Amino acid sequence: xxxxxxxxxIFYKGTPNENVAINKIDLTVNEGDFITxxxxxxxxxxxxxxxxxxxxxxxxxxxxxxDEDITAKTEYKCAQKIGRVFQNPLAGTSPEMxxxxxxxxxxxxxxxxxxxxxxxxxxxxxxxxHLEKIDLGLEKRLTTKVKLLSGGQRQALTLLMAxxxxxxxxxxxxxxxxxxxxxxxKIKNLTAELVNSNNITTLMITHNMxxxxxxxxxxxxxxxxxxxxxxxxxxxxxxxxxxxxxxxEIKHGGKFNNDRMLLSV
Amino acid sequence: MNLSFAITSLEQGLAFGIMAxxxxxxxxxxxxxxxxxxxxxxxxxAVSARLLVAGVNPFYSLAAAVVAGGMAGAITGFLNTKLxxxxxxxxxxxxxxxxxxxxxxxGRPNIPLIGKDTIFSFIRDLGVPYPWxxxxxxxxVIVVVKFLLDAFLNTQIGFALRATGDNPQMIRSMGxxxxxxxxxxxxISNALVALSGALVGQYQGxxxxxxxxxxIVAGLASVIIxxxxxxxxxxxxxxxxxxxxxxxxxxxxxxxxxxGLAASDLKLLTAVIVIVFLSTPRIKKALR
Ligand SMILES: Nc1ncnc2c1ncn2[C@@H]1O[C@H](COP(=O)(O)OP(=O)(O)OP(=O)(O)O)[C@@H](O)[C@H]1O
Ligand SMILES: [Mg+2]
Numbered sequence: 096x097x098x099x100x101x102x103x104x105i106f107y108k109g110t111p112n113e114n115v116a117i118n119k120i121d122l123t124v125n126e127g128d129f130i131t132x133x134x135x136x137x138x139x140x141x142x143x144x145x146x147x148x149x150x151x152x153x154x155x156x157x158x159x160x161x162d163e164d165i166t167a168k169t170e171y172k173c174a175q176k177i178g179r180v181f182q183n184p185l186a187g188t189s190p191e192m193x194x195x196x197x198x199x200x201x202x203x204x205x206x207x208x209x210x211x212x213x214x215x216x217x218x219x220x221x222x223x224x225h226l227e228k229i230d231l232g233l234e235k236r237l238t239t240k241v242k243l244l245s246g247g248q249r250q251a252l253t254l255l256m257a258x259x260x261x262x263x264x265x266x267x268x269x270x271x272x273x274x275x276x277x278x279x280x281k282i283k284n285l286t287a288e289l290v291n292s293n294n295i296t297t298l299m300i301t302h303n304m305x306x307x308x309x310x311x312x313x314x315x316x317x318x319x320x321x322x323x324x325x326x327x328x329x330x331x332x333x334x335x336x337x338x339x340x341x342x343x344e345i346k347h348g349g350k351f352n353n354d355r356m357l358l359s360v
Numbered sequence: 361m362n363l364s365f366a367i368t369s370l371e372q373g374l375a376f377g378i379m380a381x382x383x384x385x386x387x388x389x390x391x392x393x394x395x396x397x398x399x400x401x402x403x404x405x406a407v408s409a410r411l412l413v414a415g416v417n418p419f420y421s422l423a424a425a426v427v428a429g430g431m432a433g434a435i436t437g438f439l440n441t442k443l444x445x446x447x448x449x450x451x452x453x454x455x456x457x458x459x460x461x462x463x464x465x466x467g468r469p470n471i472p473l474i475g476k477d478t479i480f481s482f483i484r485d486l487g488v489p490y491p492w493x494x495x496x497x498x499x500x501v502i503v504v505v506k507f508l509l510d511a512f513l514n515t516q517i518g519f520a521l522r523a524t525g526d527n528p529q530m531i532r533s534m535g536x537x538x539x540x541x542x543x544x545x546x547x548i549s550n551a552l553v554a555l556s557g558a559l560v561g562q563y564q565g566x567x568x569x570x571x572x573x574x575x576i577v578a579g580l581a582s583v584i585i586x587x588x589x590x591x592x593x594x595x596x597x598x599x600x601x602x603x604x605x606x607x608x609x610x611x612x613x614x615x616x617x618x619x620g621l622a623a624s625d626l627k628l629l630t631a632v633i634v635i636v637f638l639s640t641p642r643i644k645k646a647l648r
Contacts, residue, residue: 175535189523189530196519200534203516208536210512213519257533 178257187253373607383579395451399458404554405561429554
């Protein structure tokens with residue numbers, strides 16, 4: 096359903112600082128895939144997701160979503176079919192607006208904006224149902240401004256907002272990395288639940304090897320702007336952190352270097 | 361301060377209050393420091409005055425001012441979103457161009473409206489006695505504008521507009537163009553400012569090419585006074601705050617004049633008011 100063909104992204108092209116962040120990547124994502132992405136710092140993981148999301152123009156190659164060429168589409172256009180959650184829990188919500196106003200924007204996402212009321216009884220009922228599912232008591236705080244929520248609550252809300260309109264694709268970029276360990280676990284469980292119950296095709300960057308192995312049906316390892324391993328099925332089920340690190344060293348010719356990743360192993 | 365002085369301040373507060381609502385949209389909702397208003401206020405007055413002189417119905421002249429103001433906002437929006445010129449500079453460029461345009465519209469620097477049909481002469485001719493004639497009319501206009509604005513900001517598009525100023529990344533993630541939202545916000549903001557200019561022109565009985573100087577600071581003063589005095593719990597409350605802020609601002613100006621301050625010192629006073637109110641939260645924190 097998602098096809099990345101010969102993708103290339105070069106920062107500062109033609110200057111002494113030229114930096115090949117994505118080096119001719121090919122990737123085919125199947126309907127319903129839940130892919131975890133690992134790799135050392137600067138491997139190009141975020142750049143890959145940003146390219147798919149249309150954050151910046153790419154230098155070469157094509158990206159197809161449902162056979163539609165979205166390579167040249169800008170960020171907001173891509174977002175109509177793609178949900179995203181960022182590392183920063185503040186990035187995905189509007190702090191001065193209430194929980195229900197934020198959710199209303201997410202629910203309207205699939206329709207065109209109009210001069211209809213942003214909130215309605217029907218919409219509130221939908222919100223209640225969704226918020227009850229994430230089980231943080233937010234369903235009783237619909238009119239609370241989002242800036243009053245904790246980082247974990249905000250990230251849970253962001254996750255809900257990214258999935259509520261049933262996107263074709265969900266992109267998660269270390270979305271639990273800024274949370275305390277207990278909250279991170281909650282958000283991870285919520286992620287698995289939302290992704291599975293809606294069967295959303297998902298790409299998730301993580302610096303946590305254990306999560307990368309445990310979660311999803313497919314694991315991609317990146318290095319130097321390339322995909323060096325694409326592991327799925329039985330092979331993924333039998334994967335261990337030790338095996339994964341060894342595999343990395345074989346291809347990379349050196350120790351795995353990701354500060355955060357080593358800490359969390 | 362005698363009664364007629366108070367009434368004048370109140371009327372000015374209401375007439376300029378619509379401008380303050382416009383500034384509220386650009387400054388607070390969109391987080392866009394838009395200086396276009398110094399040009400779009402006299403633009404509204406100029407368009408309306410020129411049409412009144414030509415014998416056009418004064419209410420239609422208000423509508424024309426709204427359209428002209430919206431166009432001014434669209435130009436600033438175009439400069440910023442399409443040509444990527446910084447917000448502050450985009451506004452300054454439009455404002456500067458508007459000075460020439462306003463002179464073209466009026467054909468001269470000042471158009472007196474004495475003896476012309478205005479919305480104020482219309483209500484006086486209906487037999488409404490002083491001081492209710494002007495007051496009622498201005499209250500009616502501002503209440504309608506306020507409720508329309510509140511309603512709009514609670515529609516789906518209104519939500520998107522508010523989130524654009526608050527967190528543009530989130531709005532893009534929701535599949536909405538921040539550029540379109542900025543454009544829309546600037547159009548609405550300057551349409552209101554021009555409406556205010558047209559009202560002020562008809563109220564004071566002339567349009568002048570220099571009447572816009574300092575509009576942005578006065579608007580900001582009103583917005584900030586409103587926030588401090590009334591608060592900003594919800595949109596409804598925030599817009600009431602802006603109107604009250606505008607009235608309080610005009611009162612403080614009148615009081616200052618009454619105390620013997622020269623009219624030429626008013627701009628300085630206004631700037632000081634804005635500085636004081638802008639810094640109160642910080643000073644309060646420091647004292648705690
Ligand atoms: N907006 C940008 N402008 C310039 N260079 C960038 C930009 N974004 C990323 N890069 C560069 O591209 C390379 C890949 O960065 P990217 O952020 O994709 O790495 P990553 O795999 O996400 O790493 P991390 O684990 O640290 O998040 C790096 O060398 C980085 O410096
Ligand atoms: Mg990254």
